[in-house]
Amino acid sequence: MTRSNTFKTTLLSGLMALLGAASAQSADLTVGANIGNVPWEFQDASGKTVGFEVDLVNEVAKRLGKTVEFVNTPFAGLFPAVQSGRINMAVSSITITEKRLASVSFAQPYYDSDQSLTATAKSGIDGLKAMSGKVVGVDTGSTGDMWAEAHKGDYKLGEIRKFEGLQPAMLDLVAGRIDGYISDIPALLYYVKDKPELKVVERIPTGEKYSIMFNKGDPLASQVNDVITTLKKEGYLAKLHETWFGAKAEATTSTVMVMDMPKAK
Secondary structure: OOOOHHHHHHHHHHHHHHHHHHHHHOEEEEEEOOEOOOEEEEEEEOOOOOOOHHOOOOOOHHHHHOOOEEEOOOOHHHHHHHOOOOOEEEEEEEEEEHHHHHHHEOOOOOEEEEEEEEEHHHOOOOOOHHHHHOEEEEEEOOOOHHHHHHHHHHHOOOEEEEEHHHHHHHHHHHOOOOEEEEEEEEHHHHOOOOOOOOEEEEEEEEEEEEEEEOOOOOOOHHHHHHHHHHHHHHHHHHHHHHHHHHHOOOOOOOOOOOOOOOOOO
16 A cells, blocks of 8 residues: 655644553554455454554564564554654555665565555446446555545546545445545455455556565564564464465565565666
8 A cells, every 4th residue: 555645634644643642551562554455464353453464563572582562553644654763663554665675674574565446236337447437435545545536537437535444435336425445455355355336347557565664774673574584484474464365475475485575776
């Protein structure tokens, strides 16, 4: 998930991250996360924070002999929070990009992703070509947002409506206030699997890879990277993939393959 920052959002999210970090001072590691990012980090029915990346971070912290506290932070706020040291690291299906590598560090990737278009089953929309003149929802500043803006003319998209996360977008989609929603395909596949009224109608190839983000040059990045290597070799990440997505991770993906830490070119 690739997102850009606006001044207003960054200011608000920075304040929220600061407040969250203050409450997490007793933990060895404070981890920023946009709670509500299904299935990566969200709250279950009991209010407990769960998810693929939650399990991963907890296991990494365990291997490092450290305690961890998650700090609920809007996505745009994760970048200033990690760069200022208010949090030690950040997750939320964060895409590794060359631009980001200029100012932050990442451990090796652990998930390969694309974008996708989701519509209601009754809409008759079967792909992007059917979105001509239609209202499309995206997450503010996300890869989906940037893709939609860049390809608006190609598909003659109508209004591009911005949302802060999947849940409010899904409410508007079901209510008919938007016609389609473009966002990360793993989140949408997980979300719609028990909702026959919704359907992921097209995969949009973007070649994204997710990882844990750190302040630029933080030695913690290398430590976490080494643990991820171990977890891949042990099959922990492959098992985690099967637990959360109900399918085996392909052997050629970054969930299984040990990879180098990404570096700026």
